[in-house]
Amino acid sequence: MPRVNRTAVLSLLIASSSVFLLFQLYYYRKYVGKVRTHVTVNNKMKAAQQQNTKFLALAQRFRLPMFLTDIAALTLLSQDALRQRDRQVHEPHCSFLCTNRPITSFALHANLWKYDPGFLLAAEQKGFELLELRGEDPRLASLDTLSGEDIPLHLLFRLHGYIIQVVFLYERSGNYLWHGALRLKANMDRSFAPFKLLDYGHHAGAYDRPELVLTVLDGLDVQVPRNISRFLSEQQHARFLECRYRDARNFLQLYPDDSSLAAVDFRRKVKSLLHLAARTLARLDIPFWLSSGTCLGWFRQCSIISYSRDVDIGIFIVDFRTDILAAFRDAGLSLKHKFGKVEDSLELSFLSEDVKLDIFFFYENKDIVWNGGTQAKSGRKFKYVFPRFSLCWAELLELKVRVPCETLDYVTANYGASWSVPMRSWDWKTSPSNVQENGVWLLSEWAEVIQVY
Numbered sequence: 001m002p003r004v005n006r007t008a009v010l011s012l013l014i015a016s017s018s019v020f021l022l023f024q025l026y027y028y029r030k031y032v033g034k035v036r037t038h039v040t041v042n043n044k045m046k047a048a049q050q051q052n053t054k055f056l057a058l059a060q061r062f063r064l065p066m067f068l069t070d071i072a073a074l075t076l077l078s079q080d081a082l083r084q085r086d087r088q089v090h091e092p093h094c095s096f097l098c099t100n101r102p103i104t105s106f107a108l109h110a111n112l113w114k115y116d117p118g119f120l121l122a123a124e125q126k127g128f129e130l131l132e133l134r135g136e137d138p139r140l141a142s143l144d145t146l147s148g149e150d151i152p153l154h155l156l157f158r159l160h161g162y163i164i165q166v167v168f169l170y171e172r173s174g175n176y177l178w179h180g181a182l183r184l185k186a187n188m189d190r191s192f193a194p195f196k197l198l199d200y201g202h203h204a205g206a207y208d209r210p211e212l213v214l215t216v217l218d219g220l221d222v223q224v225p226r227n228i229s230r231f232l233s234e235q236q237h238a239r240f241l242e243c244r245y246r247d248a249r250n251f252l253q254l255y256p257d258d259s260s261l262a263a264v265d266f267r268r269k270v271k272s273l274l275h276l277a278a279r280t281l282a283r284l285d286i287p288f289w290l291s292s293g294t295c296l297g298w299f300r301q302c303s304i305i306s307y308s309r310d311v312d313i314g315i316f317i318v319d320f321r322t323d324i325l326a327a328f329r330d331a332g333l334s335l336k337h338k339f340g341k342v343e344d345s346l347e348l349s350f351l352s353e354d355v356k357l358d359i360f361f362f363y364e365n366k367d368i369v370w371n372g373g374t375q376a377k378s379g380r381k382f383k384y385v386f387p388r389f390s391l392c393w394a395e396l397l398e399l400k401v402r403v404p405c406e407t408l409d410y411v412t413a414n415y416g417a418s419w420s421v422p423m424r425s426w427d428w429k430t431s432p433s434n435v436q437e438n439g440v441w442l443l444s445e446w447a448e449v450i451q452v453y
């Protein structure tokens with residue numbers, strides 16, 4: 001064999017074995033890496049499991065009935081109902097409460113909470129670090145008093161970097177549950193928890209009282225909402241706005257409320273009408289919000305405007321159902337007028353005693369939302385334009401109702417920058433800042449779009 005050839009073969013051999021060695025090294029690293037991350041995930045799950053076990057045992061021992069409100073865990077649980085069978089075949093030991101998130105959240109009815117030093121001590125002995133977040137009690141804030149007492153809003157338990165959040169739920173006068181926003185005070189440890197990842201506390205929330213059931217999750221006794229999907233959808237739209245009592249009080253000092261018998265009587269009627277409307281629409285599963293003067297009354301004075309003569313609510317036209325009419329009739333209201341049609345400017349007006357309930361249907365169009373108005377005698381059409389808004393919960397007259405979250409923008413669009421000054425004379429065709437002429441109904445359509453009773 002010639003010498004040149006031997007050198008070439010040798011080089012080739014060395015080169016190929018180096019490549020093979022490198023490949024092995026790469027493969028080894030990749031494989032080991034995989035094993036390692038797998039081990040970390042398993043360890044994390046184990047740690048989460050241990051924390052939850054310790055925590056729930058502690059809560060049980062001190063008779064604090066927590067219920068699971070964790071979005072990731074409840075989502076897994078609601079999906080799991082659909083594949084019960086798989087679960088029985090190979091049930092992993094931690095499939096719900098170990099969600100790969102460093103947090104699990106629970107809620108507690110605040111009236112069951114007491115400062116039991118035994119509980120706090122036991123938590124510390126188990127290794128938990130505690131952070132308590134407090135805030136003003138909104139149930140005491142009203143037009144008369146502003147100094148709300150300090151109450152606990154959230155408790156955070158930390159163990160090995162794993163967080164358990166306990167959200168305190170308070171009963172509010174509108175027969176619903178409320179939790180406060182989580183706000184860190186200046187002297188608090190901002191690195192205590194990954195606050196941005198918390199399911200609860202970015203803002204206050206309002207909930208109907210959920211029915212709970214006791215179940216066993218990953219071997220632990222846990223209470224969960226009976227209808228999980230309902231709770232999850234409620235959670236997505238739970239944001240609650242407190243009325244601006246301070247501003248309202250300032251307003252009422254400038255413009256004292258009418259305390260005449262007629263005004264008191266009107267407020268009583270509005271309250272019962274609003275409660276009736278809320279019940280009727282809830283039965284139909286149609287969301288509504290306070291609009292026009294009723295919205296202004298809540299925003300400006302945490303009450304209703306006594307010289308307004310009606311109750312105004314808004315409904316998105318996509319939520320319209322023909323059985324609204326029958327539902328209100330069955331509830332004892334009489335239809336006063338029906339203007340427009342589903343495709344355009346629909347507006348319903350009902351009468352209860354001598355108070356009018358105006359239902360305006362809102363149409364979405366690119367970045368605006370509008371509702372229509374119709375003048376019965378001339379067939380003239382009007383259009384009221386608002387910037388887009390989302391819906392929040394609020395409380396008015398002991399009722400949990402929705403208002404546009406961007407209330408200031410909504411009210412300003414409708415009433416202009418001087419919304420804070422009462423205007424007793426108001427023409428719905430010319431006074432609103434956002435009114436536009438919108439043509440005239442065709443004579444041939446009048447019978448359909450202008451119905452007065």
Ligand SMILES: *[C@@H]1O[C@H](CO)[C@@H](O)[C@H](O)[C@H]1NC(C)=O
Pocket residue numbers: 227229230
């Ligand atoms: C759960 O709630 C949803 C939404 O409110 C409802 O449609 C569904 O019927 C409820 N399921 C049960 C089993 O009650």
